[in-house]
Amino acid sequence: MDSHEPVVMTTEPRPGVLLITLNRPRVRNAVDQALAGALDSALTRLESDPSLSVGILTGAGGHFCSGMDLKAFPTEGVPLVADRGLGGLTRARVRKPLIAAVEGAAVAGGFELALACDLITASDTAFFALPEVARGLVAAEGGAVRLPGRLPYHVAMEMLLTAAPLPAPDAARYGLVNQLTGEGLAVDAALTLADRVQAHSREAVHITKRIVQDTRGLDDHTAYTVQDPLSAPVFTTGAAAEGAQAFTEKRPPAWSR
Known part of the structure; x- marks a missing residue:
């Protein structure tokens, strides 16, 4: 990525839809303080712009997000934004519908960002994981709170306590993923869902x-x-x-x- 490229890119692929792309592909879109602030700004734009009705969150370079940037953690701490949580999302009350379009890895805080969205599309090669315990950490931005309500209890606990990954086809079978797609098509499926949402009041x-x-x-x-x-x-x-x-x-x- 060019050093002048934004760490979060926003586009409007069709009227009413804001596509928010995490853009640190060399580190699988890991969240540092700069990305957290930029994501928070994008979400603020989604909420405040009356021409926008649905947001889509995705990642550049074939991965959704690998979570908190562990290299930046010792100096920056957890990349929280005020009382709105990781990236300004995990503890926020976003009024407008938000869709996660997942390719590749949605891991740790990246998975928690997806769990904070209302709908999830994912390619059949994507996977989800909460490996915090393997790093001496806790999935404190929604993983431990939300996941047991989204998956069968014992499946969620296996992910939380053993750091075991969950392939997207299994996540779809359990109802965690709304639309399972071929590789590279998660955003297209999210746009279709956005159209269905926008068809209503x-x-x-x-x-x-x-x-x-x-x-x-x-x-x-x-x-x-x-x-x-x-x-x-x-x-x-x-x-x-x-x-x-x-x-x-x-x-x-x-x-x-």
């Missing part, structure tokens, strides 16, 4: 994601108490009226953007 999509975030782990009664103030206003919006009218008239909805 942005407000309804955003509120649905927030409900999931805010009610996870709650009992039903408490969950409805949290959900109802968020969902009730949606039923009186122009989007709701348009959705009902489009259904009646047997045509695609014409959402206002």
